[in-house]
Amino acid sequence: xxxxxxxxxxxxxxxxxxxxxxxxxxxxxxxxxxxxxxxxxxxxxxxxxxxxxxxxxxxxxxxxxxxxxxxxxxxxxxxxxxxxxxxxxxxxxxxxxxxxxxxxxxxxxxxxxxxxxxxxxxxxxxxxxxxxxxxxxxxxxxxxxxxxxxxxxxxxxxxxxxxxxxxxxxxxxxxxxxxxxxxxxxxxxxxxxxxxxxxxxxxxxxxxxxxxxxxxxxxxxxxxxxxxxxxxxxxxxxxxxxxxxxxxxxxxxxxxxxxxxxxxxxxxxxxxxxxxxxxxxxxxxxxxxxxxxxxxxxxxxxxxxxxxxxxxxxxxxxxxxxxxxxxxxxxxxxxxxxxxxxxxxxxxxxxxxxxxxxxxxxxxxxxxxxxxxxxxxxxxxxxxxxxxxxxxxxxxxxxxxxxxxxxxxxxxxxxxxxxxxxxxxxxxxxxxxxxxxxxxxxxxxxxxxxxxxxxxxxxxxxxxxxxxxxxxxxxxxxxxxxxxxxxxxxxxxxxxxxxxxxxxxxx
Ligand code: SF4
Numbered sequence: 001x002x003x004x005x006x007x008x009x010x011x012x013x014x015x016x017x018x019x020x021x022x023x024x025x026x027x028x029x030x031x032x033x034x035x036x037x038x039x040x041x042x043x044x045x046x047x048x049x050x051x052x053x054x055x056x057x058x059x060x061x062x063x064x065x066x067x068x069x070x071x072x073x074x075x076x077x078x079x080x081x082x083x084x085x086x087x088x089x090x091x092x093x094x095x096x097x098x099x100x101x102x103x104x105x106x107x108x109x110x111x112x113x114x115x116x117x118x119x120x121x122x123x124x125x126x127x128x129x130x131x132x133x134x135x136x137x138x139x140x141x142x143x144x145x146x147x148x149x150x151x152x153x154x155x156x157x158x159x160x161x162x163x164x165x166x167x168x169x170x171x172x173x174x175x176x177x178x179x180x181x182x183x184x185x186x187x188x189x190x191x192x193x194x195x196x197x198x199x200x201x202x203x204x205x206x207x208x209x210x211x212x213x214x215x216x217x218x219x220x221x222x223x224x225x226x227x228x229x230x231x232x233x234x235x236x237x238x239x240x241x242x243x244x245x246x247x248x249x250x251x252x253x254x255x256x257x258x259x260x261x262x263x264x265x266x267x268x269x270x271x272x273x274x275x276x277x278x279x280x281x282x283x284x285x286x287x288x289x290x291x292x293x294x295x296x297x298x299x300x301x302x303x304x305x306x307x308x309x310x311x312x313x314x315x316x317x318x319x320x321x322x323x324x325x326x327x328x329x330x331x332x333x334x335x336x337x338x339x340x341x342x343x344x345x346x347x348x349x350x351x352x353x354x355x356x357x358x359x360x361x362x363x364x365x366x367x368x369x370x371x372x373x374x375x376x377x378x379x380x381x382x383x384x385x386x387x388x389x390x391x392x393x394x395x396x397x398x399x400x401x402x403x404x405x406x407x408x409x410x411x412x413x414x415x416x417x418x419x420x421x422x423x424x425x426x427x428x429x430x431x432x433x434x435x436x437x438x439x440x441x442x443x444x445x446x447x448x449x450x451x452x453x454x455x456x457x458x459x460x461x462x463x464x465x466x467x468x469x470x471x472x473x474x475x476x477x478x479x480x481x482x483x484x485x486x487x488x489x490x491x492x493x494x495x496x497x498x499x500x501x502x503x504x505x506x507x
Pocket of ligand 1: 192
């Protein structure tokens with residue numbers, strides 16, 4: 001089912017779309033602009049306009065018609081003083097009024113309150129952090145989130161809690177004169193149902209994996225030179241599944257990192273071991289011979305049947321065995337990822353997963369809410385067969401939270417994605433000093449990230465100071481193609497892009 005929204009606020013299509021979708025997750029939402037001829041086809045296809053959002057100087061109006069035969073409901077917002085509303089298309093105030101009004105109206109109509117209120121950005125903790133940096137107490141920042149953005153008390157306090165912890169964890173990081181290194185390995189044993197990452201079946205690509213590692217090493221050697229004089233704070237090898245590489249390939253790759261970059265200041269070197277069906281003793285030993293300090297062994301669920309449904313061709317026992325093998329090899333910082341809201345799973349299944357994970361006792365746990373991404377097989381299945389129940393609830397979130405805390409962990413980073421089950425969030429929990437620092441840095445966007453490999457996006461962060469002493473951050477990016485063959489064949493062009501970014505733009 002498609003719901004059509006018409007507005008005269010072309011600039012805020014994204015905000016309207018994002019908020020309405022949170023209230024109506026099972027439907028496809030299209031936002032069209034009044035009088036735009038390009039949207040005529042949509043008007044012909046969809047029998048009626050579900051919501052009209054109109055804004056002028058005197059009044060913001062919403063007309064909602066929930067069904068072809070339904071009577072339209074009209075809502076208006078004016079200033080009590082009778083003053084005109086601040087209609088400055090690019091102004092923050094217009095956007096804030098729109099979001100608040102839309103949220104309050106949809107909340108009234110549907111009878112639902114969203115845990116994150118009208119916040120639609122990926123990093124809700126940022127507001128709390130900025131307000132505390134500007135002198136507010138944690139209580140004041142939490143009160144602001146509840147009052148101005150309708151965030152629940154629990155999520156407002158969580159935001160403040162995490163913002164405080166993040167600030168402490170990131171205190172040793174060199175924002176201006178440092179950087180982090182990301183290397184992407186876009187191969188996996190099979191493709192998970194919900195996956196939207198660059199992921200190629202390693203069995204089908206096995207003849208090109210060596211070429212891929214060669215291309216990466218060339219990119220490493222060429223770009224290391226661009227970062228001379230900068231401090232390397234963290235390294236993260238992700239993907240995909242980096243441990244789909246053979247032990248010898250991992251050895252070559254990590255040796256190239258250590259030979260080309262100064263790793264003496266590293267505070268973290270993570271390799272996502274990810275899938276249990278890719279982990280062997282030889283590979284773990286190869287990682288241990290180097291400076292790798294943190295790995296992840298990700299079950300996603302400890303329910304056998306769900307693993308099969310989501311296309312992960314490994315068993316629960318393989319997760320346990322890989323985890324124990326990693327401990328035996330000496331890893332003392334192991335992360336596990338789980339997903340809430342997986343097909344067919346209820347609170348009992350999540351409780352079981354947490355009990356099994358607690359028996360293993362990892363050092364950190366990342367709790368994801370299932371996100372139904374456009375590029376995933378899951379999205380295609382939903383489009384073809386309708387919207388089955390992928391339920392993530394406050395109860396399942398609480399079960400995961402309580403389990404993580406029983407293991408001595410605290411939440412230390414949090415982010416949101418589009419199309420998340422239940423309007424919740426992804427939360428990283430960790431024991432003290434077992435944090436995933438790169439995970440915070442990628443969200444913070446305050447440090448440059450040199451990103452190598454297919455599908456990676458390098459970032460260069462510029463700091464400029466305003467006359468009043470405050471600083472502005474501007475980010476320039478350079479991306480690599482997602483396709484493995486295109487990346488390998490165009491490696492010289494990928495290197496030139498980094499030279500342009502870091503040598504010419506970053507001068
Ligand atoms: S392991 Fe991760 S990257 Fe690989 S297919 Fe599954 S979700 Fe995608």
